Amino acid sequence: AQKITQTQPGMFVQEKEAVTLDCTYDTSDPSYGLFWYKQPSSGEMIFLIYQGSYDQQNATEGRYSLNFQKARKSANLVISASQLGDSAMYFCAMRGVNAGGTSYGKLTFGQGTILTVHP
Amino acid sequence: EAGVVQSPRYKIIEKKQPVAFWCNPISGHNTLYWYRQNLGQGPELLIRYENEEAVDDSQLPKDRFSAERLKGVDSTLKIQPAELGDSAVYLCASSIRANTYNEQFFGPGTRLTVL
Numbered sequence: 001a002q003k004i005t006q007t008q009p010g011m012f013v014q015e016k017e018a019v020t021l022d023c024t025y026d027t028s029d030p031s032y033g034l035f036w037y038k039q040p041s042s043g044e045m046i047f048l049i050y051q052g053s054y055d056q057q058n059a060t061e062g063r064y065s066l067n068f069q070k071a072r073k074s075a076n077l078v079i080s081a082s083q084l085g086d087s088a089m090y091f092c093a094m095r096g097v098n099a100g101g102t103s104y105g106k107l108t109f110g111q112g113t114i115l116t117v118h119p
Numbered sequence: 120e121a122g123v124v125q126s127p128r129y130k131i132i133e134k135k136q137p138v139a140f141w142c143n144p145i146s147g148h149n150t151l152y153w154y155r156q157n158l159g160q161g162p163e164l165l166i167r168y169e170n171e172e173a174v175d176d177s178q179l180p181k182d183r184f185s186a187e188r189l190k191g192v193d194s195t196l197k198i199q200p201a202e203l204g205d206s207a208v209y210l211c212a213s214s215i216r217a218n219t220y221n222e223q224f225f226g227p228g229t230r231l232t233v234l
Contacts (some may be wrong), residue, residue, distance in 0.1 A: 004161075033220050044145060045162070045210060045225035052220055091161050105175060106152065111159025 004110035012116050013082045021077040021090050021113050029096030034075040039089040079107045082117045123226035125211050137199035139227045144213030153180045153196050154210040166173045
């Protein structure tokens, strides 16, 4: 079974500051991928960043970076230089591969963290 | 490139009524997913299709929910009869394949309110 835990129900950050959103996961899958999605109040899920469990380097996409610590089973999202438009719900998710090498396909999501950026 | 299209965006019905949601995935995407997102929570998978075959429907309440993807392109999710607890956002997503690294693209969702 896979489990994602996001322990921060809400976070506040000042515009132009950096913020870290926490994510821990639990899985026995030999291989897996970790994703972060942004969900604004309009409702659509927007893909931000992906990290593979065997990737040697932490993923980066523009202002987003993923602080991947495999031994601690954490995959925290770092947003640098926060903007007002970053205010949204953020979800951490994972997708695994079983011992036979078959992907489960589905994403398992955490509970989400509401980020509010203050001017 | 057009994204995942869903309709309707909003639906309000009374309990025990039927309701249907439609999804058109991104062109060329073989894998289609239906998720349900309850208020304040992350989405949970209801069913996954590989082309026209339902390969994971373990979370679909089959007594009242049904889904189809007849030609391996667009899909319909139906609830009959709806219950108060079915109020949620129903999200459709698609990906090229269901590999671990393939990103899933989500539609805008259908917000269902059951009165």
